[in-house]
Amino acid sequence: MPGSRVLPRAFFARPAPEVAADLVGKVLLRSDEGLRARIVEVEAYMAHDPACHAYGRRTARNEPLYGPAGHAYVYFSYGMHWCLNVASGHAGVAEGCLLRAAEPLDGLETMRSRRGGVRDRDLLRGPARLTQALGVDGSWSGRDLCVPSAPLRVADDGCRPDIVSGPRVGVSVAADTPWRFCAAGSPWVSDYKRSPRAAAAGGRGQPEG
DNA sequence: CTACCGATGCGCT
DNA sequence: GCGCATCGGTAGC
Numbered sequence: 001m002p003g004s005r006v007l008p009r010a011f012f013a014r015p016a017p018e019v020a021a022d023l024v025g026k027v028l029l030r031s032d033e034g035l036r037a038r039i040v041e042v043e044a045y046m047a048h049d050p051a052c053h054a055y056g057r058r059t060a061r062n063e064p065l066y067g068p069a070g071h072a073y074v075y076f077s078y079g080m081h082w083c084l085n086v087a088s089g090h091a092g093v094a095e096g097c098l099l100r101a102a103e104p105l106d107g108l109e110t111m112r113s114r115r116g117g118v119r120d121r122d123l124l125r126g127p128a129r130l131t132q133a134l135g136v137d138g139s140w141s142g143r144d145l146c147v148p149s150a151p152l153r154v155a156d157d158g159c160r161p162d163i164v165s166g167p168r169v170g171v172s173v174a175a176d177t178p179w180r181f182c183a184a185g186s187p188w189v190s191d192y193k194r195s196p197r198a199a200a201a202g203g204r205g206q207p208e209g
Numbered sequence: 210c211t212a213c214c215g216a217t218g219c220g221c222t
Numbered sequence: 223g224c225g226c227a228t229c230g231g232t233a234g235c
Contacts, residue, residue, distance in 0.1 A: 043227070045227075050222070051222085051227065052222075052227090053222065053227080054222080055222045056221085056222045057221085057222075059220080059221085059222090061219090061220070062222085075219090075220095075227085076218075076219060076220095077218095077219090077226065077227070077228060078216080078217065078218080078219095078226060078228045078229080079216070079217025079218035079219070079226090079228095080216070080217055080218075080228080080229080081217095081228050081229070083227065083228085085227090098227060100227085118230090126228070126229070127227070127228075128228055128229065129228090129229080168227070169227070169228095170226085170227055170228070171227060
């Protein structure tokens with residue numbers, strides 16, 4: 001795409017909330033299958049954050065979170081779902097950004113075939129839906145996304161949506177911390193099962209700006 | 210639209 | 223053994 005460039009490692013080598021906010025509006029590519037999607041929802045997971053998979057022990061599973069920023073961390077959840085994160089922060093600081101939702105741009109037919117005939121609005125609306133549509137599973141964990149030839153990478157095409165933030169979804173800790181970032185007013189954002197504490201904190205629908 | 214619930218398997222947060 | 227950064231279906235308003 002003219003004018004779009006792969007995000008360099010320096011983009012990811014910053015605190016997760018900054019990276020997460022700046023990822024909104026960027027383009028997620030799976031170029032070997034001609035898939036493109038605009039990221040509309042990202043959550044930040046910080047080191048020493050109890051909701052972060054690197055909380056506690058360093059294990060084989062969460063190892064990518066410690067490594068150089070810009071590497072994928074893909075984990076298996078609830079016995080059936082894969083979720084895609086990008087490691088952020090500096091080496092040795094285990095942070096990451098969870099890609100929660102995106103707007104499909106190219107390769108809709110492939111996404112539809114993987115997603116079993118759901119409405120287009122639901123193709124990428126949710127972290128596990130996103131990975132299912134893109135064909136990303138645990139075998140992608142640890143891969144470097146900051147390589148121009150990588151099949152999975154993130155690019156900047158100059159899109160700069162307004163960002164709103166709010167509590168993370170399905171996370172009870174730090175429900176008062178706005179570590180979820182969305183494109184303002186986007187219909188492609190997941191509005192799924194906010195944490196009970198987030199719901200109790202008031203508000204509804206989209207996070208507040 | 211909201212609310213609830215079962216599926217399902219990995220890691221130990 | 224238990225909890226989980228979820229999803230899809232169904233029931234009911």
